[in-house]
Amino acid sequence: MGRRVVLGLVGLGVVGVALGDRLASLTAGVTSSVAPAVNQILPAAGGFRIYTVTNGYPEKSIADYRLVVQDRDRRVTLSYEDIQQMPQTTFTKDFQCVTGWRVEDATWSGVLLADLLAEVGVDLAGRPLRFTSFDGVYTESLTADQALLPGVLVATHLSNEPLSREMGGPVRLVVAPMYGYKSIKWLDGIQVTSEVVPGYWEERGYAVDAWVGKSNGRNDEPVT
Numbered sequence: 001m002g003r004r005v006v007l008g009l010v011g012l013g014v015v016g017v018a019l020g021d022r023l024a025s026l027t028a029g030v031t032s033s034v035a036p037a038v039n040q041i042l043p044a045a046g047g048f049r050i051y052t053v054t055n056g057y058p059e060k061s062i063a064d065y066r067l068v069v070q071d072r073d074r075r076v077t078l079s080y081e082d083i084q085q086m087p088q089t090t091f092t093k094d095f096q097c098v099t100g101w102r103v104e105d106a107t108w109s110g111v112l113l114a115d116l117l118a119e120v121g122v123d124l125a126g127r128p129l130r131f132t133s134f135d136g137v138y139t140e141s142l143t144a145d146q147a148l149l150p151g152v153l154v155a156t157h158l159s160n161e162p163l164s165r166e167m168g169g170p171v172r173l174v175v176a177p178m179y180g181y182k183s184i185k186w187l188d189g190i191q192v193t194s195e196v197v198p199g200y201w202e203e204r205g206y207a208v209d210a211w212v213g214k215s216n217g218r219n220d221e222p223v224t
Ligand SMILES: Nc1nc2c(c(=O)[nH]1)N[C@H]1C(S)=C(S)[C@@H](COP(=O)(O)O)O[C@H]1N2
Pocket: 048, 049, 050, 051, 052, 053, 054, 096, 097, 098, 133, 135, 138, 166, 167, 168, 179, 180, 181, 182, 183, 184, 185, 186
């Protein structure tokens, strides 16, 4: 199968996600391996579609939460409390999904990824990052330059409330200048890698450099 065909099928899957059950039966035959089983539009979620590529929303309490940062043979394990002790940042930016929906003025709080790396003493020196989720499946990546941007947050709060389980709590990544698929939920690992390792949707045809309005053939207004 050519790349275009694969992208087309994945595209169908993502539309199926966005539209929910109405398209599920249409796409079930071709997308069962990538189409999430449970996706919702929660009234409380302020316009966010709730996405997952697994059969549910993984759960981890704040007390049990750990974030493992790994740079070669050096490994630092952070608790939720450790993350909250780091310098805190709040910003308000639009959130744009590649399937077309956009949430205006989402207010996220947490620690900038750049600050977190500095706090744990990781110097990227041009090396990229790979991110993992405790859903056990989803992954993401950023180059060093991207990772250090001021729109990239290890987020614990949305609208000044702790992140719900569905929204990726206790801790998710927010990559505001890029399409939503970069903002990995249920973040549990950050690894320094030698090369960019394409993430979950990137292995399925979406752009690795996922700038809003400048990738994936879309012309949405950029998020700065
Ligand atoms: N672990 C995980 N992270 C994820 C996803 C996912 O399915 N699983 N979906 C991504 C996509 S495509 C988008 S648009 C946003 C949606 O965030 P939300 O579910 O909080 O609205 O999460 C991203 N992060």
